[in-house]
Amino acid sequence: MTRSQKKEDPSKLLSNSGLNIKPSGIREFFDIVYNMKDCVSLGVGEPDFETPWRISDTGINAIREGLTHYTPNRGVPELLELISGHLHDRYNVDYVPDREILVTMGVSQALDLALRSIINPGDEIIVIEPCYVSYAANIELVLGVPVIIPTYFNEGFRIDPDRLKKAITPKTKAILLNYPSNPTGLSYPEELLREIAEITQKNNILVISDEIYSAISYGKPHFSIASVPGMKEWTIVLNGFSKSHAMTGWRLGYAAAPEFIMDIMLKIHQYTGLCAPSISQYAAIEALQHGERDVERMLVEYTRRRNYIAKTFNDIGLPCLYPEGAFYAFPDITPTGLTARDFALKLLEQYKVAVVPGNAFGESGKNHIRCSFATSMDNIKTALERIEAFVKSL
Ligand code: PLP
Numbered sequence: 528m529t530r531s532q533k534k535e536d537p538s539k540l541l542s543n544s545g546l547n548i549k550p551s552g553i554r555e556f557f558d559i560v561y562n563m564k565d566c567v568s569l570g571v572g573e574p575d576f577e578t579p580w581r582i583s584d585t586g587i588n589a590i591r592e593g594l595t596h597y598t599p600n601r602g603v604p605e606l607l608e609l610i611s612g613h614l615h616d617r618y619n620v621d622y623v624p625d626r627e628i629l630v631t632m633g634v635s636q637a638l639d640l641a642l643r644s645i646i647n648p649g650d651e652i653i654v655i656e657p658c659y660v661s662y663a664a665n666i667e668l669v670l671g672v673p674v675i676i677p678t679y680f681n682e683g684f685r686i687d688p689d690r691l692k693k694a695i696t697p698k699t700k701a702i703l704l705n706y707p708s709n710p711t712g713l714s715y716p717e718e719l720l721r722e723i724a725e726i727t728q729k730n731n732i733l734v735i736s737d738e739i740y741s742a743i744s745y746g747k748p749h750f751s752i753a754s755v756p757g758m759k760e761w762t763i764v765l766n767g768f769s770k771s772h773a774m775t776g777w778r779l780g781y782a783a784a785p786e787f788i789m790d791i792m793l794k795i796h797q798y799t800g801l802c803a804p805s806i807s808q809y810a811a812i813e814a815l816q817h818g819e820r821d822v823e824r825m826l827v828e829y830t831r832r833r834n835y836i837a838k839t840f841n842d843i844g845l846p847c848l849y850p851e852g853a854f855y856a857f858p859d860i861t862p863t864g865l866t867a868r869d870f871a872l873k874l875l876e877q878y879k880v881a882v883v884p885g886n887a888f889g890e891s892g893k894n895h896i897r898c899s900f901a902t903s904m905d906n907i908k909t910a911l912e913r914i915e916a917f918v919k920s921l
Pocket of ligand 1: 572633636709737767780
């Protein structure tokens with residue numbers, strides 16, 4: 528059969544998967560914020576700190592020394608060794624550097640590779656909502672089906688094991704977890720992770736564990752599901768430098784997984800990404816070797832802000848759980864009678880404070896707003912004074 532020679536609309540050539548994914552619910556607000564003067568933003572999902580100088584300097588030196596070429600596909604061997612040591616020391620999991628770890632362009636790429644490695648068209652991935660805006664879209668782009676399990680404020684946004692069991696079907700490939708969570712700021716207790724591990728093991732499904740906020744944990748140290756006996760073979764751990772070391776623009780993350788999965792991830796990476804940025808990899812070596820004090824310094828400041836923001840929201844009358852990690856507060860706005868979108872729009876227009884409506888992270892976030900405290904204490908105080916005035920005005 529020959530193709531029609533008739534002139535047609537070139538937009539007909541676009542892919543269904545590209546056309547059908549929903550635009551991010553966050554964009555709308557940032558487009559408004561961008562053009563607004565005197566706006567205080569609690570909307571941003573990245574550290575307000577500069578990348579620590581010792582790390583940036585190492586990146587600059589890498590350029591000076593001409594380390595600006597492709598690296599091995601998997602990553603610079605010294606960095607792989609350090610990541611392996613870090614995962615062992617911090618999270619009690621053991622990965623062989625040159626077989627079970629892959630350095631990626633942020634957790635974003637690590638997630639994409641993980642999904643591409645396990646999904647055949649129609650396969651299901653269980654997603655816990657409210658969650659990071661990219662999850663469903665990433666799954667759909669590789670022709671998988673996100674199966675949503677909602678979690679709720681009055682249950683501390685914990686996963687209900689019964690709901691999880693019911694969501695598993697013969698098509699389920701994996702459950703995608705994120706703890707500490709964007710947007711709720713909550714983590715899962717060790718007992719719950721052990722229970723989830725038991726359920727996934729019984730049902731022969733994998734866990735993709737996005738632990739990008741693990742270094743920003745308040746109180747209890749982070750516990751990785753991969754450290755539960757028997758789970759390493761069934762888990763793909765995702766982590767990186769964006770949040771822990773204020774390195775979002777360096778685009779550096781990594782995945783750790785059993786070799787049979789990692790072989791596929793590496794193969795796809797060789798064709799689609801080649802290698803993570805060389806300069807960033809050298810900077811990350813410095814981050815792991817000498818960046819611990821910087822992480823601690825940032826954590827002290829996040830803790831101060833977290834205590835202030837959670838207490839103040841509760842004082843204002845918007846119930847807020849104390850974040851256990853990450854840098855987001857997720858107060859309940861039910862007492863105002865407004866939808867999250869109306870709350871966020873009115874707050875922005877009338878009081879010039881940007882927050883993200885909770886429904887951007889899934890239906891079960893609809894009574895909440897996400898407020899990032901990755902901004903200065905002064906900004907946070909101003910924003911909360913304005914939020915208080917707004918709530919009183921209703
Ligand atoms: N996972 C979660 C839960 C996030 O919140 C983000 C960024 O906000 C990412 C992954 C993407 O991280 P990266 O900058 O490493 O690609």
